[in-house]
Amino acid sequence: MVDDLSRFHGLTRPQLMSRIRSRGNKKTEIALLKILREQKFTGWRRHAKLPGKPDFAFPRLKVAIFVDGCFWHGCPRHYKPPTTRGAFWEQKILTNRKRDRRVSRELRAKGWQVVRIWECALVGTRRPATIQRLQRYLAPCPADAGDLPPAQHH
Template sequence: MTGWRRDPKIYGKPDFIFKKEKLAIFVDGCFWHGCPSHHKKPTTRAEFWETKIGRNIQRDRIVSRTLRADGWAVIRIWECKLRDYPLSEVKRVNRKLRELRAQIEASKTPASSLVK
């Protein structure tokens, strides 16, 4: 997979971006981002952690919405999915890249060449 970079200046600080395609990828840790399958609620300081994780989830939603409103595509990958099914996650990113690259190519095609 080529064309990716890390750019902390992008809103929300995605883990990876494909700038040309405007694709932001986040790899969300199961504990910190509240994975529905693997997040285990701590028993110590439970209220603190529930609030903290809840804010993280809320911030993730805001970041994704904001980036999409700015024309970015967003993929969020759970840590557990990347660990257990890495090929599946890479394929998901590749599918999205193909889709975005096709859209870019289509936008380069002059409208007059589409009419026969």
């Protein structure tokens, strides 16, 4: 079977690539979902209409969680720039990081706590530390804690 590529005639590579829509980071979202369920954290929502579209939002606690992919967000431990089009990829990762910082500032200005987790921190030896970090934000609050944010209860 021959594909009809005539609809792409005359488009540049960037124009073609811009038409490819992301399918999301399902694998990392599922890994975090597994942790949330194992730890019996409740009250989360996916696809919340918040700046930056957090992977998980806890509206009652006002906690937004993002799982940042090691490649797309430039993990200091695992990011390896591609060997071709180096300047493009350097700018792309820099732009992603700037957007992450802007989105985090916007959410904090609205009273949300922002948790950013590297995808590599969801598995292996870093997983327990990630669970502890999540517990600081998501653990049930003591009855006498009043209106303090969850991170200040411990």
